[in-house]
Amino acid sequence: MSNSNNNIKIIEDAVKTYVNFPKQGIIYKDIFGIFQNVTAMKAMKELLVDHAASLNIDAIVGLDSRGFLLGPLISLELGKPFIPIRKKGKLPGNVMRESYTLEYGEATFEIQTDSITSGLKVLIVDDLLATGGTIKAAVKLLKATGAQVVECLVIMELVGLDGKSKIDAPVHSFIKYE
Structure with missing residues (x-):
């Protein structure tokens, strides 16, 4: 088994599953189990950094909020700036906005x-990539600024929800769930 496949298995085993959260019928995949397991955290960091290093990028953009945990890991290792995209009202100064629809409402x-x-x-x-709403909004927002979105990188993808088809940029995921 390659080191990449071994790392994927390690992080996959550390992901916690919660049935009927946040509401009935949802099977929630939680990456915080990875952060509670140092071996899994190292495996995740290696996967993220190795993949990102293969891309021609100038900066890492992390999405509110779990992207704030992953993006700086890559940023520090590659010596690239980290740029946050946050929910409305959390950033000072001049901002650009993009509103989007979620399964349970709207956000900006x-x-x-x-x-x-x-x-x-x-x-x-x-x-995580589920229905694609948040990443789609981030891509749209970044393109409106004139940035080039080289790729969207997620730990997990819920392929049955087909969120990838809604995103106008390449998407890479390490773990795929039906």
Whole structure:
């Protein structure tokens, strides 16, 4: 088994599953089990950094909130800036906004306008791709700033929800659940 496959197995085993959370009928996959297991955290970091290093990127963009845990790991290792995309009202200064629909309502993402320059090649990082709403909004927001979205990188993907088809950028996931 390759080191990459071994690392995927380690993090897959550390992901915790919660049935009927946050509501009845949902099977919730939680990455915090990875953070509670140092071996799994190291495996995840290695996977993220190795994959990101293979891309031609200028910056790492992390999505509120779990992307804030993953993005800086990559940023520090690759010596690339980390740029947050946050929920509305959390960032000071001039911001651009993009509203989007979730399974349970609506939300708005913001990015500080002085953190992005036209032509900047970015990697979007988050923990999970489900229906695609949050990543789709992030891609749209970044493209509106003139940035180039090289790829969207997630730990887990719920392939049965087909969120990848809604995203106007390449998507890479390490673990796929039906």
